Amino acid sequence: MKKTVKANIGGFSYSIDEDAYNILSNYLNELRIRLGNGADAAETIKDIEERISELLSSKLAQQEVVTIEMVNDIITQLGNPDEISGNTSETTRPHERKINKRLYRNPEGSIIAGVCSGLAEYFSVDPIVIRLIFILLLFLKGFGLILYIVLWVATPKALTPKQKLEMKGEPVTLSNIEKSITEEINMVANNIKKADPKNFIEKFMSFIGQIAYWILKAILVVFKVFAIIIGVVIITTMLFVFLILIGVLFFGNVVFSWFSPEISGFSIGEFITSMFDISSSIWVTVPIFLILAIPVIALIYAGFRIIFRFKARDGIIGIVAAIVWVAAVVTLAVTVFLQARSLTIREKVTETVNLSEQIVPADKVITLKALESNLDTSALNLDSKYVFFDLTLTTRNGVNLISGKPEFVIEKSKDDLITLTVIKNARGASKILAKQTASEIIYKYTIQDSIIVLDPIFTLPVNTKWKNQDITLVLNLPEGKSVYLDSSLIDLLDYNQPFSNYWPDEMVGKSWTMTKNGLREKR
Amino acid sequence: MEIENAKAQMRKGVLELCILSVLSRGDAYANDLINKLKESQMIVVEGTLYPLLTRQKNAGLLTYRWEESPQGPPRKYYTITELGRTYLEDLLKSWDELVETVGSIRNNS
Numbered sequence: 001m002k003k004t005v006k007a008n009i010g011g012f013s014y015s016i017d018e019d020a021y022n023i024l025s026n027y028l029n030e031l032r033i034r035l036g037n038g039a040d041a042a043e044t045i046k047d048i049e050e051r052i053s054e055l056l057s058s059k060l061a062q063q064e065v066v067t068i069e070m071v072n073d074i075i076t077q078l079g080n081p082d083e084i085s086g087n088t089s090e091t092t093r094p095h096e097r098k099i100n101k102r103l104y105r106n107p108e109g110s111i112i113a114g115v116c117s118g119l120a121e122y123f124s125v126d127p128i129v130i131r132l133i134f135i136l137l138l139f140l141k142g143f144g145l146i147l148y149i150v151l152w153v154a155t156p157k158a159l160t161p162k163q164k165l166e167m168k169g170e171p172v173t174l175s176n177i178e179k180s181i182t183e184e185i186n187m188v189a190n191n192i193k194k195a196d197p198k199n200f201i202e203k204f205m206s207f208i209g210q211i212a213y214w215i216l217k218a219i220l221v222v223f224k225v226f227a228i229i230i231g232v233v234i235i236t237t238m239l240f241v242f243l244i245l246i247g248v249l250f251f252g253n254v255v256f257s258w259f260s261p262e263i264s265g266f267s268i269g270e271f272i273t274s275m276f277d278i279s280s281s282i283w284v285t286v287p288i289f290l291i292l293a294i295p296v297i298a299l300i301y302a303g304f305r306i307i308f309r310f311k312a313r314d315g316i317i318g319i320v321a322a323i324v325w326v327a328a329v330v331t332l333a334v335t336v337f338l339q340a341r342s343l344t345i346r347e348k349v350t351e352t353v354n355l356s357e358q359i360v361p362a363d364k365v366i367t368l369k370a371l372e373s374n375l376d377t378s379a380l381n382l383d384s385k386y387v388f389f390d391l392t393l394t395t396r397n398g399v400n401l402i403s404g405k406p407e408f409v410i411e412k413s414k415d416d417l418i419t420l421t422v423i424k425n426a427r428g429a430s431k432i433l434a435k436q437t438a439s440e441i442i443y444k445y446t447i448q449d450s451i452i453v454l455d456p457i458f459t460l461p462v463n464t465k466w467k468n469q470d471i472t473l474v475l476n477l478p479e480g481k482s483v484y485l486d487s488s489l490i491d492l493l494d495y496n497q498p499f500s501n502y503w504p505d506e507m508v509g510k511s512w513t514m515t516k517n518g519l520r521e522k523r
Numbered sequence: 524m525e526i527e528n529a530k531a532q533m534r535k536g537v538l539e540l541c542i543l544s545v546l547s548r549g550d551a552y553a554n555d556l557i558n559k560l561k562e563s564q565m566i567v568v569e570g571t572l573y574p575l576l577t578r579q580k581n582a583g584l585l586t587y588r589w590e591e592s593p594q595g596p597p598r599k600y601y602t603i604t605e606l607g608r609t610y611l612e613d614l615l616k617s618w619d620e621l622v623e624t625v626g627s628i629r630n631n632s
Contacts, residue, residue, distance in 0.1 A: 012596055040577050047573045051553060053596050079568025 004065055010046075010053030016066035022159070024052070024071050027081070034085035048078065103308035104158035104167040105151075115151045118158070121167050122308065141243060153317060154301055231306035238300045245292055249285045275393060275402070275466040277342055283335045290328035294321050343427040343468060347434035355418040355447065364450040365511060365522075366418065368475070369486040371455055391466060392457075402460040406443065406471035407494040412514055413478040420445070420452065421474040426467045437467045445473075456492060477514040482522050484511045534565055539575060540618060541565050543611040546585060546603040553599060576601065584610050 003018040016024070031048065035041035052074055059070045078084070103122050105114035116134060120127035137144030158167040272281040298321065355366065391404045413419065424441045428434030443458040458471045473492070477483060485493070485508050493504035499518035500507065511522035538560075545551060545559050553576070557569045566572060579585050584607035587599045603611070 010596060035574065040574070040581060043581075044573045044577045047553070047577065047599070048570060050596060050599070051569070051573070054554070054592075054598075057594065057596065077569060079570035083568055084570035084574060 009056065010050035012053050012057065014053075014056060014060075014066050015064060016071075017068055020066055020068040020071040023068065023075070027071075027075055030081040031084060034081040048084075051078065101168075102163075102166040103155050103304075104163055105155050106167060107157050107159070112148075113152045114157065115148055115155065118155060118167065119151075143239065143243075146239070146242070150297065150300060151304070154304060227306045231303040234303035234306070235300050238296045238303065242293060242296050242300070245289065245296070249289050276339055277465045278335070278339070283331065287328040287332035287335070290324060291332065294325045294328075297321075342429045342433075344429060345431055345434045346425060346427045346468070347431055347438055348426075349424045349435060349438040350421055351424075352419050352421045353447075355420055355452070356416075358447050365482045365484055367451045367484045367486060368489055369451060369453045370488040370492050371453055372488070391469075399462055401462065402464065402466060402469075403457045404459075404470060405456065406454070406458055406473050406492060408454065408473040408475070408489065408492040409494045409497055410475045410477055410483065410499060410512070410514075410519060412499055412518070413476040416478045417476065418478065418481060419476045421476065423472040423474065424469070425471070426469045428467060434467070437464070437469065440464060441469050441471060443471055454489070454492060479514050479516060482511050482513040485509070531567075535571075537618065538565060538571070539579065540611070540614045542572070542575060542579065543584065543603060543607055543614065546601055547608060547611055550600045550602045552590070552601065556601070579607070583607075 004015050005018050005021050007014050007016050007021055007024075009024075028045065028049065031045060032041070035044055055074050055077065056066055056070065059073070060066065101122065104118050106117040106121055107114050109117040109127065111117075111131070116130040117127040119130045123130070134144045134148060137147060156163070158164045272278060272284050276284075278284065391402055394401050394403065422443055422445075424438040424443070426434050426438035426441065428437050440461050441458050442461065444455045446453045454473065458469075460469060472494075475483065487508045490504050490508045493507060495504065497507075497519070499514065500512075501518070507519075512519045513522045541560060541563075542556060545556055551559075553569075553572065556576075557566070557572060560566045560572070561569070576585070580587065580601075583604060585601050585603050587601045589597045590600050592598045
């Protein structure tokens with residue numbers, strides 16, 4: 001079965017096989033080129049076309065459709081364009097136009113889309129070699145498949161004889177590039193010899209001109225070699241980036257476990273759903289993927305174009321890619337906007353405990369301690385742990401838990417009371433929501449006799465999302481009162497103590513008295 | 524240099540003369556001309572003829588008219604003009620001269 005087209009030849013309509021049509025149309029084009037642009041040429045072409053029409057109609061006696069055999073017969077009968085134009089004898093063959101080899105998909109000898117056999121033509125190797133390489137690449141995390149699809153989309157199919165010639169043209173190899181350089185040098189050398197300069201200056205100028213020409217040509221060749229190198233570098237880097245991108249966005253466990261085998265990490269998608277108020281992480285991961293992947297794919301594609309210099313039908317694909325990209329940006333922007341809106345207002349909830357009443361005996365120096373951290377990964381068999389700003393996201397038995405570190409400061413009481421204030425902060429879309437979220441933060445401490453034990457972390461209730469929650473613990477100490485800071489407090493103490501000029505590590509393990517001028521070490 | 528090439532060059536030189544000679548004996552359409560010239564092995568491929576016909580027509584050596592054909596498209600019938608006849612006479616004269624000259628060169632050597 002063959003595709004047939006309608007063609008008007010010499011004023012008559014013919015049904016003609018597509019391949020036959022291509023050959024005939026190339027033949028006439030070639031004739032037009034050979035005969036030039038004059039009125040004579042147009043008339044001659046018309047005569048020849050009419051003759052073709054006449055020959056066709058006599059050949060078509062029984063058949064309905066013009067076949068490739070008929071067209072070939074007619075062309076043999078009419079003679080090739082060189083003979084007809086008559087400006088070449090048979091010994092001086094028409095100067096063969098240098099065919100620029102281009103990458104095409106080869107429809108003859110294709111198994112899927114002709115990508116492999118096209119590449120085989122391009123590199124002048126047996127298609128089986130390319131196919132084997134692709135199959136091997138397929139086992140390399142599916143790399144071969146991506147490559148194949150990119151090439152399938154990007155490379156045109158060789159349909160016309162001209163495209164087929166281009167497909168089979170001179171191979172692009174280093175030895176060929178070398179050959180072309182040598183040719184250039186010889187040509188320039190001949191030109192210099194041939195030149196018949198009238199005086200020294202003319203001779204000199206023509207020599208300079210030749211040298212400049214030669215240098216330009218050499219630069220051009222160097223650029224071509226560089227282009228190939230750059231293309232290869234771009235393709236390999238971008239493919240690597242592409243794989244990393246997919247891994248990080250969608251298969252976090254796999255990627256993170258490469259880096260630290262003892263922790264199976266979250267994927268960014270999992271992380272987002274557990275941290276943010278979002279129905280599904282695809283609203284973030286897919287746009288991010290598209291925003292990054294489209295330029296990466298475009299670069300891979302550009303790399304192929306640089307190397308193979310093929311003609312591409314990239315118009316529509318380019319437009320579609322641009323639209324998808326913009327859509328992804330918009331989606332991400334909307335998602336981020338909605339997220340940001342849920343974080344606009346910051347509110348705090350304060351709980352104050354009067355310690356003066358609870359400490360027994362009342363004049364004893366208060367001791368402050370912190371519990372051992374109970375979120376140690378190895379001790380607790382956590383599935384995973386992820387630190388995000390000052391919050392930690394952990395998973396234990398499939399339950400996600402967000403925890404954070406409170407900050408502890410010591411201030412001077414305005415009255416005579418020793419108080420401990422827990423300030424819970426959170427953000428929300430409204431005051432009520434922010435307050436609600438803040439009050440839900442779970443924080444524990446215990447008071448036993450004169451010892452106050454602080455929890456080193458606060459936690460959020462299960463399924464509570466990140467709303468920039470944090471906790472500040474304030475110990476209000478009246479002038480003259482003292483406090484002992486246990487060394488376990490080192491991580492809790494805030495670096496910016498309003499009534500102390502010492503660093504946390506200088507403060508722990510000592511007793512401190514509140515004076516007129518702030519905290520002073522008790523001796 | 525190949526012998527075939529030399530022969531082709533010779534034929535090419537007198538092809539114009541041949542076309543006009545054929546037409547001087549009566550009108551003909553392209554196919555007739557082609558058949559005659561092919562028979563006498565003056566042309567190998569018929570495409571060569573068309574540029575020549577166009578050139579001669581534009582030089583006023585011949586004209587053409589359209590005629591319906593029994594089958595297929597209408598045909599161009601070529602007719603030699605008065606100018607063409609004079610031109611042909613000129614050509615034939617120099618052809619005769621050429622034959623004579625060549626003959627004498629061959630015999631003398």
